[in-house]
Amino acid sequence: MALIPDPRDQWYVIHVLSGQENTVRKNIERRIGTEEMGDLVFEILVPTERVSEVKKGKKTETKRKFFPGYIIANMHLLDDEGALVDRTWYFVQDTHGVIGFAGTKNKPTPMRPREVESMLVQIKEREESVKPKVAYTVGETVKVSDGPFQNQPGVIEEIDTEKGKLLVSVTVFGRPTPVELEYWQIEKDV
Numbered sequence: 001m002a003l004i005p006d007p008r009d010q011w012y013v014i015h016v017l018s019g020q021e022n023t024v025r026k027n028i029e030r031r032i033g034t035e036e037m038g039d040l041v042f043e044i045l046v047p048t049e050r051v052s053e054v055k056k057g058k059k060t061e062t063k064r065k066f067f068p069g070y071i072i073a074n075m076h077l078l079d080d081e082g083a084l085v086d087r088t089w090y091f092v093q094d095t096h097g098v099i100g101f102a103g104t105k106n107k108p109t110p111m112r113p114r115e116v117e118s119m120l121v122q123i124k125e126r127e128e129s130v131k132p133k134v135a136y137t138v139g140e141t142v143k144v145s146d147g148p149f150q151n152q153p154g155v156i157e158e159i160d161t162e163k164g165k166l167l168v169s170v171t172v173f174g175r176p177t178p179v180e181l182e183y184w185q186i187e188k189d190v
Contacts, residue, residue, distance in 0.1 A: 007076035008042060010110040011119075013102035014092060018069040021046045024097040025071055031095065040088045043074040047119075049126035052184050059146075059184045066126060070102060072119065077108060084108075129164075136166065136183070144170060146185040153189055154179070 004010075016024045025044045032041050048063040077088045084107065092098055101108035111119070136142065140156050149170045157178060158167035164183050169176045 004078050004080060004082050005110050005113065007040075008074070009113065009116075010075060010077055011116045012073050012075065012077060012108050012110060013067075014071050014073055015069060015099040015102045016071055017097045017099065020097040021065055021068070021071050024095060027095050027097065028073075028092070031091070035091065037088070037091055039076075040085065041073065041075040041091065045072040045074075045123065047072065047123045047126070050128075050130045052130045061130060078110065131164075136186075141189045142168065142186040143189045144168065144179075144181065144185060145187045147181065149179060154186070156186075 014024075025046050028041065028044050032038050046065060047067050049066050050061055051064045052059060052061045073092070075088055075092070077085055077092075079085055093100070103109070136156055136159060138156050138159060142154055142156060144150055144152050144154055149172075152170050154168035154170040155176075156166055157169050160166070166181055166183060166186065167178050168181050168186060169178050171177070
């Protein structure tokens with residue numbers, strides 16, 4: 001039998017109604033206080049990432065869920081023998097909007113420690129950095145939407161996703177000239 005993590009090291013993926021992730025999280029957090037579940041349910045996460053796009057020439061930034069339809073919960077759900085802690089199980093299952101635990105029928109399996117660590121690092125990175133909403137490809141024709149080359153067409157030559165920059169070839173005095181731009185400075189050429 002697999003080793004059961006300590007109560008505070010148990011993380012689970014909970015399937016919820018799509019679009020209701022934040023509502024379910026708030027309901028669980030509110031109920032933790034009213035039903036005195038703070039000793040069994042420790043943290044509820046709705047992983048999001050910051051996304052940037054250009055609309056009508058203006059840069060906008062929004063948050064987007066990167067696991068739509070799921071929330072991540074740190075809670076004591078399995079005891080030392082691997083049996084369900086009924087109080088926690090029914091608390092989660094009876095929350096409006098919860099469909100069930102991901103990947104299981106009736107007995108949830110906690111995430112592995114390395115999966116938890118990787119997920120928490122990924123959540124932190126995605127919340128701190130801004131990602132372009134629209135994905136671009138090398139060779140694609142785009143329109144420059146900001147800066148000295150505004151409204152000029154160009155062709156993407158290189159993409160640096162780490163820095164959020166692109167090398168775009170625009171025509172200057174009849175010659176193709178590579179210009180380094182941030183992803184929000186261009187938009188799809190329609």
